Amino acid sequence: xxxxxxxxxxxxxxxxxxxxxxxxxxxxxxxxxxxxxxxxxxxxxxxxxxxxxxxxxxxxxxxxxxxxxxxxxxxxxxxxxxxxxxxxxxxxxxxxxxxxxxxxxxxxxxxxxxxxxxxxxxxxxxxxxxxxxxxxxxxxxxxxxxxxxxxxxxxxxxxxxxxxxxxxxxxxxxxxxxxxxxxxxxxxxxxxxxxxxxxxxxxxxxxxxxxxxxxxxxxxxxxxxxxxxxxxxxxxxxxxxxxxxxxxxxxxxxxxxxxxxxxxxxxxxxxxxxxxxxxxxxxxxxxxxxxxxxxxxxxxxxxxxxxxxxxxxxxxxxxxxxxxxxxxxxxxxxxxxxxxxxxxxxxxxxxxxxxxxxxxxxxxxxxxxxxxxxxxxxxxxxxxxxxxxxxxxxxxxxxxxxxxxxxxxxxxxxxxxxxxxxxxxxxxxxxxxxxxxxxxxxxxxxxxxxxxxxxxxxxxxxxxxxxxxxxxxx
Numbered sequence: 249x250x251x252x253x254x255x256x257x258x259x260x261x262x263x264x265x266x267x268x269x270x271x272x273x274x275x276x277x278x279x280x281x282x283x284x285x286x287x288x289x290x291x292x293x294x295x296x297x298x299x300x301x302x303x304x305x306x307x308x309x310x311x312x313x314x315x316x317x318x319x320x321x322x323x324x325x326x327x328x329x330x331x332x333x334x335x336x337x338x339x340x341x342x343x344x345x346x347x348x349x350x351x352x353x354x355x356x357x358x359x360x361x362x363x364x365x366x367x368x369x370x371x372x373x374x375x376x377x378x379x380x381x382x383x384x385x386x387x388x389x390x391x392x393x394x395x396x397x398x399x400x401x402x403x404x405x406x407x408x409x410x411x412x413x414x415x416x417x418x419x420x421x422x423x424x425x426x427x428x429x430x431x432x433x434x435x436x437x438x439x440x441x442x443x444x445x446x447x448x449x450x451x452x453x454x455x456x457x458x459x460x461x462x463x464x465x466x467x468x469x470x471x472x473x474x475x476x477x478x479x480x481x482x483x484x485x486x487x488x489x490x491x492x493x494x495x496x497x498x499x500x501x502x503x504x505x506x507x508x509x510x511x512x513x514x515x516x517x518x519x520x521x522x523x524x525x526x527x528x529x530x531x532x533x534x535x536x537x538x539x540x541x542x543x544x545x546x547x548x549x550x551x552x553x554x555x556x557x558x559x560x561x562x563x564x565x566x567x568x569x570x571x572x573x574x575x576x577x578x579x580x581x582x583x584x585x586x587x588x589x590x591x592x593x594x595x596x597x598x599x600x601x602x603x604x605x606x607x608x609x610x611x612x613x614x615x616x617x618x619x620x621x622x623x624x625x626x627x628x629x630x631x632x633x634x635x636x637x638x639x640x641x642x643x644x645x646x647x648x649x650x651x652x653x654x655x656x657x658x659x660x661x662x663x664x665x666x667x668x669x670x671x672x673x674x675x676x677x678x679x680x681x682x683x684x685x686x687x688x689x690x691x692x693x694x695x696x697x698x699x700x701x702x703x704x705x706x707x708x709x710x711x712x713x714x715x716x717x718x719x720x721x722x
Contacts, residue, residue, distance in 0.1 A: 308387040309354040310365065316372055318346040319379060326384055327351055328367055333378040333438045344371035344379065344441055348464075352410055360413035362468045364388070364400065368410045369439065370464035376443040383469050386433035394536060395477030400469050401426040402437040403567075407464035421468070423567045430476065435469050472567075480536055497524040519546050549580035551587075551605075551621050551633045558656050563671055569655050571662045571675075576621075578605065583625055602626040611635050612642045613650035616664070616675045620650060 253260050257268045292298045315323045322329035328349050350368035357366035365383055381402070389397040401423065408418040424437035442463050473481045500521040508514055519540055526543050538545045553576050555569035563570070576587045576595060583603045587595040595605035604624040611618040613636035620634035632639055634650035657664035658671035666673045 305390045307391045309391075310351050310387065312351065312353040312356065314348065314350045316346055317349045319344065322382075323349050323351070325351065327365070329382040329384075331380045331382070333380045335438065344377060345373045346371075347379070347441075348372050350410065356410065356413075357468070360405070360409040360466075360468070361419050362405075362409075362470055364471065365469040366405075366409065366466060367468070368407060368464055368466045369441065370407070371441055376441055378438050378440050380436060381439045381467055382434050382436045383467065384432075384434050385469055389433050392471075394480050395475055396471050397433070398428065398430060398475035398477040399471045399473065399480065400428055400435055400475075401472050402435050402439075403468050403470055404439060405466040405468055407466050409466045409468075421470075421567065422565060424467075428475065437467075439465065439467055441465065497522055499523070517546075519544055521545075547579060549578075549631060549633070551576055551578045551580075551623075553577075555653075555655055558658070561656075561658055563656065563658060566656075569653060571655055571657045571659070571664070576607075578623070580623060580625075580631065583623070611650070612637065612646075615650045615652040 255265075258265045259268065260266075310325065310327055313323070313325060317323045317328065317330055319330045319332065328351065330347060330349075348368075348370040350370075352360075352362075352366040352368070357364065360366060365385060365388070367381075367383065369379075369381070383402065385397065385400055403421040403423050405421055406418050408415065412418050424439065426435050426437045428435055442465055473479060498521075502519045502521075504517045504519065506514055506517055521544050523543060525545065537543075540546055553574075554572060556572040558566035558568045558570040561570040574589050574593075576589075578584055578587055578595075578597065583597060583601065585598045587605060588598060589595050593607065595607065597603055597605075603626065606622040606624075607619065608622055609617040609619050611620040611634065613620060613634055615634070620632065620636070622635075623631040623633060625631075636646050636648070636650050638644050655664075655675050656671070657673045657675060659665060660667075662673065664673050664675040
């Protein structure tokens with residue numbers, strides 16, 4: 249270094265090292281921006297949809313009407329359009345060239361347990377074959393929330409659903425393979441037409457030839473449990489119910505004051521919030537908020553049994569539920585999880601914290617065998633889930649805490665299987681299953697695809713004196 253006078257950008261002037269002057273930095277001369285004569289077009293890109301503010305639309309339920317509609321056209325109201333069948337049904341081209349279409353009004357549809365659209369079809373010229381039916385639900389698309397329109401599908405019903413809906417046989421439903429177009433608000437499905445009955449000997453005059461005659465059929469647009477906007481099945485289970493840690497969650501409890509009890513400790517009632525409960529909801533699972541609000545809940549506890557679709561159990565074209573084994577899931581505070589059933593029939597939590605879970609029968613609760621559960625926690629607290637009354641009595645007010653659905657038992661070894669009925673073996677109401685501290689529950693009715701009869705489904709609309717673990721039905 250002694251003889252060096254320049255090292256890189258530095259040089260030695262005999263006293264100290266100094267840096268060379270920095271090179272000039274190139275600059276771009278700016279100018280004032282001027283607006284173009286025409287405003288740039290920032291339109292919606294191809295393949296995407298414009299994001300618009302939601303506007304509530306008026307719901308207009310259809311009025312009763314009857315008209316003759318040729319295949320290849322629509323009825324005057326535009327609600328029903330008929331075309332030649334598509335897909336595999338092409339080989340079953342309609343022998344009928346025109347059909348009489350009867351659109352039921354809301355009152356007539358509800359009489360047949362149809363909370364949607366109900367349409368009768370009757371061949372006028374020709375008979376039999378298939379026809380593609382498109383039903384426009386745009387006028388009622390916002391009748392309900394919860395993605396209701398996205399869950400609509402078509403089912404076929406007997407023609408007598410329009411004339412004698414009080415009979416169970418007239419409310420049976422056969423699901424149709426349906427395409428739901430959320431843009432045009434149309435449901436499209438191929439419908440098999442019945443062969444037209446022969447006219448009575450002598451050519452009776454004045455014979456009614458309309459959409460509700462015995463040789464006709466009916467098509468209904470009804471909501472299913474799921475659609476493009478997620479699943480809305482009755483179960484309240486979510487992925488977060490199985491999480492073992494609540495790290496990173498914001499939790500909050502809002503206590504509700506209750507009157508003092510006549511004796512003993514008064515019940516504790518509180519609304520709870522957990523931010524992770526929202527994280528546990530996905531479009532593939534039940535994404536409904538609770539009756540309290542998103543992230544909030546009031547869950548005194550329940551035990552639930554799940555079933556499987558009969559369509560995957562050897563019963564084709566069925567929308568009903570079939571027995572799926574002695575499974576059960578308990579939700580009771582820290583004593584929660586999918587239960588394990590041992591060879592003796594006793595249930596245990598996965599971590600087996602000492603909680604005793606007994607599957608009992610004989611309760612006056614309206615479900616199969618009067619099934620209910622008794623849960624005894626390690627501290628000695630006892631919970632009766634689905635007992636429907638206070639222990640030891642049936643004279644008090646029923647709590648309605650046991651909810652059930654009709655379930656088929658099609659396989660030998662299933663609890664309700666009958667060799668005489670075979671795959672039609674049916675238990676009228678199976679629990680998917682609700683202490684002397686008691687709550688009263690208000691069940692919500694939906695319809696069974698088998699009979700069209702109302703069936704209970706779980707809600708969290710609990711009212712009463714204090715929290716009781718209640719039975720919930722799938």
